Amino acid sequence: MTTPPVLDVEHLRVAFAGRTVLEDVTFRVQRGEFTGLIGSNGVGKTTLLRAILGLQRIEGGAILVDGAPLSHHNRSLGYVPQRIALDPDVPIRARDFVALGLDAHRYGFARRTKEQHELVERALADVDAERFANTRVGSLSGGEQQRILIAHALISQPSLLLLDEPLANLDPRSVQEVVSLLHRVASDHQVAVLLSAHEMNALLPVMDRIVYLTNGRAASGTTDEVVRSDVLSTLYGHHVDVLTLHGRVFVVAEPGEGDQDIPEHPTLTVN
Numbered sequence: 001m002t003t004p005p006v007l008d009v010e011h012l013r014v015a016f017a018g019r020t021v022l023e024d025v026t027f028r029v030q031r032g033e034f035t036g037l038i039g040s041n042g043v044g045k046t047t048l049l050r051a052i053l054g055l056q057r058i059e060g061g062a063i064l065v066d067g068a069p070l071s072h073h074n075r076s077l078g079y080v081p082q083r084i085a086l087d088p089d090v091p092i093r094a095r096d097f098v099a100l101g102l103d104a105h106r107y108g109f110a111r112r113t114k115e116q117h118e119l120v121e122r123a124l125a126d127v128d129a130e131r132f133a134n135t136r137v138g139s140l141s142g143g144e145q146q147r148i149l150i151a152h153a154l155i156s157q158p159s160l161l162l163l164d165e166p167l168a169n170l171d172p173r174s175v176q177e178v179v180s181l182l183h184r185v186a187s188d189h190q191v192a193v194l195l196s197a198h199e200m201n202a203l204l205p206v207m208d209r210i211v212y213l214t215n216g217r218a219a220s221g222t223t224d225e226v227v228r229s230d231v232l233s234t235l236y237g238h239h240v241d242v243l244t245l246h247g248r249v250f251v252v253a254e255p256g257e258g259d260q261d262i263p264e265h266p267t268l269t270v271n
Contacts, residue, residue: 004067006031006160006192013060021047027211027220032190036203039213045196049162078153080163088138094148095133101155123151143174163195175202
């Protein structure tokens with residue numbers, strides 16, 4: 001019997017006030033697969049993630065998680081939102097913040113069992129956060145906070161981890177560390193990772209598949225299948241060149257064409 005994909009998005013349509021935001025978006029994510037959701041700011045990446053989470057009404061199509069329709073409090077899903085402001089004065093340790101992921105379906109705090117304490121410690125170890133587990137979460141650096149947010153999302157042992165622009169505002173070293181961490185999590189725990197970003201350069205060494213989103217539509221496949229002039233020109237609705245120079249790839253709009261939807265940093269590294 002064939003195992004269904006962890007995430008199956010079929011002909012998805014989302015509209016706001018009569019304006020179509022997403023149209024006929026179709027892609028799949030398999031267990032243990034690292035998928036990049038790539039597109040400029042404002043093209044609908046967050047809307048797509050909200051639809052997968054069941055927080056955004058859809059006008060057409062279907063979304064299946066582990067072969068089943070979406071349901072509230074689906075523990076198959078882990079979610080890391082766009083960076084949130086964590087006040088340094090809030091008296092909550094990183095360890096306690098991670099533990100809150102166990103109570104996502106409850107109100108208030110609960111008394112921890114031995115097994116739950118072990119889950120917290122395991123989640124901290126999975127993201128290499130033991131050394132600052134007792135530090136106030138608001139006092140951590142951006143990269144350290146991302147590790148804690150990922151551990152918080154992983155503690156319920158989801159089969160699919162969604163991350164909304166987790167690399168934004170991180171320094172280059174932290175970006176590489178977070179990407180490597182997520183690749184290891186996907187591989188070691190067979191968690192499907194869907195990570196949104198406006199720039200794909202840092203993801204190319206680890207990305208199994210790409211969902212390239214613009215103009216409300218998406219192209220999906222391997223990087224070699226999607227990041228091509230013919231595919232992207234069809235997606236953008238005007239000519240786009242994909243150039244390779246010194247081991248790097250550049251996505252370039254034809255002069256005089258509208259290129260406001262080209263990702264802000266279109267440079268790609270090719271191994």
